Amino acid sequence: MASPWASPEELRAHLRLTAIDEEQAAEKIAAAETVIRAELGQSIDAVAGAAVDLVGNGRRVINLPERPVTGVASVTIDGHAPLISTEYRWNRYGILTRLGGCWPLDAVVTVLCDHGYAAVPAPVKQVCLQVAGRAWVRPSTGLAAESLGDRSVTYDKERTGEALSDYELRILAPYGRGPESR
Incomplete structure (x- = not known):
């Protein structure tokens, strides 16, 4: 804690x-x-290695629920192999953008990330x-x-x-x- x-x-x-x-x-x-x-x-507190499950919305952008995001280690869709880092972009405000496409509608998007304030x-x-x-x-x-x-x-x-x-x-x-x- x-x-x-x-x-x-x-x-x-x-x-x-x-x-x-x-x-x-x-x-x-x-x-x-x-x-x-x-x-x-x-x-609010810094959390390392949080696994966050999101639902694909059919758009290019998904919002992570915590901020600030300080790192994204991996992104997987429906448990398949992780996306390579050139397939998505993230920022500290928790916006996860799919590059070259959209997040599949109703797919489980699992993000392993760090967030919070030190x-x-x-x-x-x-x-x-x-x-x-x-x-x-x-x-x-x-x-x-x-x-x-x-x-x-x-x-x-x-x-x-x-x-x-x-x-x-x-x-x-x-x-x-x-x-x-x-």
Whole structure:
């Protein structure tokens, strides 16, 4: 697993506290990372040798689901011999182009690639600290509903601070993917 995007010490400094429970802070940071990854549909962290199965769309271009793409080791169609590197082109934005033809419609296109950031981008880290900080400050106000018979508790992410604000969504937008690749 990749290392955390922020440390408990960085969360302590962000909140301007003199001390912080490091275990709880690490939990809040991990929860913030999960929220951000889910919103972006990206792992963000560097991953080497990921096998990605795509469906051929009958066009020249297929979008890989993660970005940035840092390398493509091989591309196969329906499990046949890998294409040679002159038969396709890729870029860091996850666009895989078939040269001299189209990706076969409904074929399984398997791509072995590397993707993600070696170091988490500063804006993503800042949003992570903001979300973890809100969750730290408002841990007990997340209760939206509670029942007594058969005990039922409902939490509201808006109240716990885990929901991303519109401002944070705009900051994170460049690190997400469009709907076509999700």
